Structures are given as structure tokens and as C-alpha cells.
Amino acid sequence: MSRLNTSLFLTALSTLSLSVLAQTQTVNVYTYDSFTSDWGAGPKVKKAFETHFPQCQVNFTAFGDSGTMFNRLRLEGKKTKADVVVGLDNYNQEEAEKSGLFAPHKVDLAKLSLPIEWKHQIFLPYDFGQFAFIYDKAKVQQPxxxxxxxxxxxxxxxxxxxxxxxxxGRGLLIWMNHVYSENDVAQAWQKLAKHTVTVGKGWSDTYGAFLKGEADLVLSYHTSPLYHLVFEQKDQYLATEFAEGGVLQIETAARVAQHDNACADHFVAFLLHPEAQTHLVKNNVMLPVIDASIEPHFDALKATQMHTKVIDTSNVNATQLKKWLAVWQTTLTK
Known part of the structure; x- marks a missing residue:
């Protein structure tokens, strides 16, 4: 190839590369740190999404928990770089919506399969589970x-x-205030405190303490025993079944209103794709929000949970949560 032809070829190749790069769009996703960990669902969802949408590139920014993530977003306001937020649940969406930072998604809600009807057009569910206390059946014969x-x-x-x-922990706060009246809940917290080993900052350290044998029961999810059964082949861990029903947590994703980003719309919608749902269910150890075969044990629990009694928490609001939290803090500091 002559020098002239070589020069023309390299120029054309450079122009093509710049064209491809210009078409690539980044999706900045704010989420919680366990989602982006090596064992979390995030890296697998990212890889699958970028395979389906090669013109899109996902960039995660992780925070210690969803509360910290949301506070950071509010602090940044319209200057935020986030395109999507993953990890807000059905108990902080009211406050999140009032912030005005989010835009409606473009996903057909008819795809959803949840124990309750979901009508929200801003926050899109991607997994769900019921809170439950987990115990070792070899140690606790009468749960x-x-x-x-x-x-x-x-x-x-x-x-x-x-x-x-x-x-x-917020799930237990809601649970207690639905089972006990306003006049009785403080006394109930006091009774529980008498045989509480510790109140931990987060799920990981508390569940780890339970596995070390530091308590008979730990607050977690109804799905937690599936992790031990499916991934460790251990069947001694079970979830409590309470007569009054459990409290449902639905994790959601939302589009940030500040940016017009087609790849962000694709990413939110992709969370309901069967491939993404498989990663979310297995790595978050939660249940799918669509009708899909994930894994026999998860599929069986999903079928059961769709008809299991749950406490109606649809009217829980931010004002109530603050009031209930104040009672809990006051009680535990007495």
C-alpha cells in the first residue's frame, strides 16, 4: 500500500472510530455498594445490557446504602451526573417523588407480576421480597x-x-407499628430490647453475626434460606411464618429528569428483561417482578409469595416514619 493510500486509510479509520465513539452514550447509575460488588447483580446486569445495547456504556457510582445515595442526589440537584437511580424502595418513593428529580419511565406496567397492584409511573420495580426472621431449625425447634x-x-x-x-431495619419499624397500637408500641420495643443481642448498622454485619451463632433469629428476608439451599446446599435455615402477615419490600429503579438519555431509558426497561431478572434474583436473593422461570426453588417461592398474606403498608408516609423512628430512639435510650 502506498504512503498516500495508507494515509487515506488511517484517516478513514480514525473518522470511523470517532463516529462510533460519538454514538456511544454513557448511563451513569447511582446505586448501593452491594449491588456493584463482585458478588452483586450489578456487574452481570451491566455486561448483559451492554451486549444487547453496544452503543450504551454503564457507569456505576456506589454508596453505602440507598439513603446515602438519595441524600447525595438531592444535594447535587440539577447538577447531578446521575441518569438512573437503582435501589430506592416502596417506602422512600414518596419523599423521592416530592424532590422533583425523577421523570416517568417508558415501561409497560402490564409486564409486572407482583403480590400487589403497581401503578406508579416513575419508580419501576425490579425485585421484591418479604421481611422475615431467619433461624436455624437445628437450634430453634419452636419458632x-x-x-x-x-x-x-x-x-x-x-x-x-x-x-x-x-x-x-426500617421494615421492622413499619411491621411493629402495624401490629401494635400507638399506645403499645413503645412497650413492645422495650420488651424486644431485653432479648436483643445487638442492633446493627446494616444487613451484612448482622446476618454475619447470626451465622456465627450470636443469636437465635436475625431480621432478613423470606428469600434468605434460598441462598443457603441453592448456593451452599444447606437446608437448616428457615424463615418465620407470622400469622399477621409480613411486610413487603419492592426495590425500584428511576430515571433522573435532568438528562435526556436514550440509553438510560433502555437500561431501566432492560431491568425487566428475563436475562436481567435472572441476575437480579440470584445475586440479590430476591424474587422476580415478571413471570419468568429463574430457578426451581426461586420459582416455587415466587408462586407461594404471590398469595401469601402481607400487611397493607400502602398508606405509610414519610411523616409517620419519622414519628415511629423517634419513638424507637426514645425507647432504646431510656
Missing amino acids: PKSLKELVERDDLNVIYQDPRTSSV
Whole structure:
């Protein structure tokens, strides 16, 4: 090839490369750190998404928890670089919506399969689960049958998470205030405190303490035993079944209104793709939000959970949560 032809070829190649790069669009995703960890769903969802949409590139920014993530977003306001937020749940979406930072998604909600009807046009569910206390059946032969029994049973030591820093702990806060009246809940917290080993900052350290044998029960998810069964072939861990029903957590994704980003729209919609759902379910150890075959044990639990009694928490709002949290803090500091 002559020098002239070589020069023309390299110029053409350079122009083509710049054209391809110009078509590539970055999706900045704010989320929580366990989602982006090596064992989390994030890296697998990112890889699958970029395979389906090669013109899009996902960039994760991880925070210690969803609360910290949302506070950072509010602080940045219209100057935020985030295109998508992954990890807000059904109990902080009211406050998130009032911020005005999010835009409606473009996903058909008819695709969803949840225990409750979902109509929200801003926050799109990507997995769900019920809170439950987990125990080792070899150590606890007579598990409590209700939350009230758990509170009263001082022969059972428990661990749960701080509702100020953990969405799981916030689940117990909601649970307690639906089972107990406003006049009785403080006394119930006091009774529970008498046989609480520790109130941890987050799920990881508290669940780890439980596995080390530091408590009889730990607050987690109804899906937690599936991790041990499917990935460790251990069947001794079970979830409590409470007569009054459990509290549902639905994790969601949302588009940030500030940026017009087609790849961000694709990413949010992709979270409902069967391939993404498989990664989300197995790595988050939660349940799918669409009708899809993921894994026999998860599929069986999903079928059961679709008809399991859940407490109606649709009217829980930010004002109530702050009030309930204040009662919990005051009670534990007495």
C-alpha cells in the first residue's frame, strides 16, 4: 500500500472510530455498594445490557446504602451526573417523588407480576421480597408464629438492623407499628430490647453475626434460606411464618429528569428483561417482578409469595416514619 493510500486509510479509520465513539452514550447509575460488588447483580446486569445495547456504556457510582445515595442526589440537584437511580424502595418513593428529580419511565406496567397492584409511573420495580426472621431449625425447634410472640419470647435472642441506616431495619419499624397500637408500641420495643443481642448498622454485619451463632433469629428476608439451599446446599435455615402477615419490600429503579438519555431509558426497561431478572434474583436473593422461570426453588417461592398474606403498608408516609423512628430512639435510650 502506498504512503498516500495508507494515509487515506488511517484517516478513514480514525473518522470511523470517532463516529462510533460519538454514538456511544454513557448511563451513569447511582446505586448501593452491594449491588456493584463482585458478588452483586450489578456487574452481570451491566455486561448483559451492554451486549444487547453496544452503543450504551454503564457507569456505576456506589454508596453505602440507598439513603446515602438519595441524600447525595438531592444535594447535587440539577447538577447531578446521575441518569438512573437503582435501589430506592416502596417506602422512600414518596419523599423521592416530592424532590422533583425523577421523570416517568417508558415501561409497560402490564409486564409486572407482583403480590400487589403497581401503578406508579416513575419508580419501576425490579425485585421484591418479604421481611422475615431467619433461624436455624437445628437450634430453634419452636419458632415464633407471630411478631407479638417473638417480642414476648425472652427465651429467643434476636438481632435486627438500625432503621435509621438500614432498609431492613426500617421494615421492622413499619411491621411493629402495624401490629401494635400507638399506645403499645413503645412497650413492645422495650420488651424486644431485653432479648436483643445487638442492633446493627446494616444487613451484612448482622446476618454475619447470626451465622456465627450470636443469636437465635436475625431480621432478613423470606428469600434468605434460598441462598443457603441453592448456593451452599444447606437446608437448616428457615424463615418465620407470622400469622399477621409480613411486610413487603419492592426495590425500584428511576430515571433522573435532568438528562435526556436514550440509553438510560433502555437500561431501566432492560431491568425487566428475563436475562436481567435472572441476575437480579440470584445475586440479590430476591424474587422476580415478571413471570419468568429463574430457578426451581426461586420459582416455587415466587408462586407461594404471590398469595401469601402481607400487611397493607400502602398508606405509610414519610411523616409517620419519622414519628415511629423517634419513638424507637426514645425507647432504646431510656
